[in-house]
Amino acid sequence: xxxxxxxxxxxxxxxxxxxxxxxxxxxxxxxxxxxxxxxxxxxxxxxxxxxxxxxxxxxxxxxxxxxxxxxxxxxxxxxxxxxxxxxxxxxxxxxxxxxxxxxxxxxxxxxx
Amino acid sequence: xxxxxxxxxxxxxxxxxxxxxxxxxxxxxxxxxxxxxxxxxxxxxxxxxxxxxxxxxxxxxxxxxxxxxxxxxxxxxxxxxxxxxxxxxxxxxxxxxxxxxxxxxxxxxxxx
Numbered sequence: 001x002x003x004x005x006x007x008x009x010x011x012x013x014x015x016x017x018x019x020x021x022x023x024x025x026x027x028x029x030x031x032x033x034x035x036x037x038x039x040x041x042x043x044x045x046x047x048x049x050x051x052x053x054x055x056x057x058x059x060x061x062x063x064x065x066x067x068x069x070x071x072x073x074x075x076x077x078x079x080x081x082x083x084x085x086x087x088x089x090x091x092x093x094x095x096x097x098x099x100x101x102x103x104x105x106x107x108x109x110x111x112x
Numbered sequence: 113x114x115x116x117x118x119x120x121x122x123x124x125x126x127x128x129x130x131x132x133x134x135x136x137x138x139x140x141x142x143x144x145x146x147x148x149x150x151x152x153x154x155x156x157x158x159x160x161x162x163x164x165x166x167x168x169x170x171x172x173x174x175x176x177x178x179x180x181x182x183x184x185x186x187x188x189x190x191x192x193x194x195x196x197x198x199x200x201x202x203x204x205x206x207x208x209x210x211x212x213x214x215x216x217x218x219x220x221x222x223x224x
Contacts, residue, residue, distance in 0.1 A: 004154070031210060042116075042200050042214035043155070056211055091154055101212060103154030 002026075004104035006092050012110045013082055021077040021107045025094030032075050033101060034067055035091040043091055049075060082111045115139070116203055116215035124221045125191055133186045133218045135201035143204040144177055144184045145212065148197045155200055191222045 005024040013019050025032050030051055035043035045059040052072045060066075064082075069075040079086055089108050093101035119134045135144070143162040147155035159168050161177035161184065168175045172195075174187040184201055201215040 033211065035214070040198065040217060040219055042118075042202075042217045045211050045213065048211045050210075059211075093154070095210075101157070103156070105152065105154050 004092055004094050004102055006090075006104035006107050008107060009105065010108045010110075012112060015082060015084060015111055017082050019079050019082055019109065021079075021090050021109070023075045023077070023092030023094075023104060025073060025075070025092070026096075026102055027073075029094035029096050029102075030072070031095040031097065031101075032069060033093040033095070034075070034077050035093065037089045037091055037106070046077070046090075079109075082109075084111045087111045116201055116213060118199075118201060118215040118218045120218060121216065122219050122221075124223065127192055127222055127224050128190055129222075131188050131191060131220070133188075133199050133220075135184045135186075135215050137182050137203065139203070140181050141203035141213075142181070144181070145202045145204070146175055146184070146186055147200040147202060149200060150197050155198075188220075191220075193222045193224050196220060196222050 007022045032049040034046040036046055037043040047054055047060055047067050048056040049069045052069055064080045066078045087110050089106040091103055091106045093103045095101045116135055116137045125131055143160055145160045146158045148158055149155040159170055159175045164179045164181045166177045172189045176185050199218045202212040204212055
């Protein structure tokens with residue numbers, strides 16, 4: 001596609017449920033990033049993939065969060081046993097190389 | 113931990129005024145980027161600076177990277193309502209990870 005696509009755009013879930021957030025990067029981009037953003041704040045780094053492997057997962061807040069990128073393209077961020085504090089906009093970005101990043105529109109997750 | 117502090121946090125000005133946003137850190141960054149984000153959208157890259165003391169201009173926007181590569185500023189001349197948005201600086205720390213550390217953000221509102 002022309003840009004980074006994230007689905008769903010909005011997700012409301014009940015506390016304790018499992019959710020999956022999807023990111024389709026720009027075709028050919030080898031680097032993929034997940035960030036989390038609270039209202040009016042800067043994005044907070046979660047995880048970075050280079051190809052299929054997680055090159056840096058130091059930003060994942062705890063073991064309820066997990067992300068995969070099995071074929072080096074689409075990535076899924078998985079959150080188990082969701083908590084109200086997980087509510088935020090989850091942003092995905094991709095890059096052909098280096099640090100120039102193209103962001104998707106984000107998935108707004110609301111845990112009620 | 114690398115942190116980027118932005119100031120001011122909020123700024124409301126009249127159309128035609130000038131303004132400066134600051135991005136400061138105690139850490140050295142190999143490069144620094146500025147993004148602008150509108151509600152419901154992902155951040156959009158404005159500029160990347162990589163050399164200490166570098167100045168880049170983008171129409172009415174002037175970006176400067178500090179000599180020591182620890183700080184940066186964004187100056188907007190004759191602000192327009194279309195400049196309204198969340199301005200984010202982001203630093204690249206180098207190394208294999210390529211991750212960006214985002215600043216705390218500056219929310220700018222330009223009143224017509």
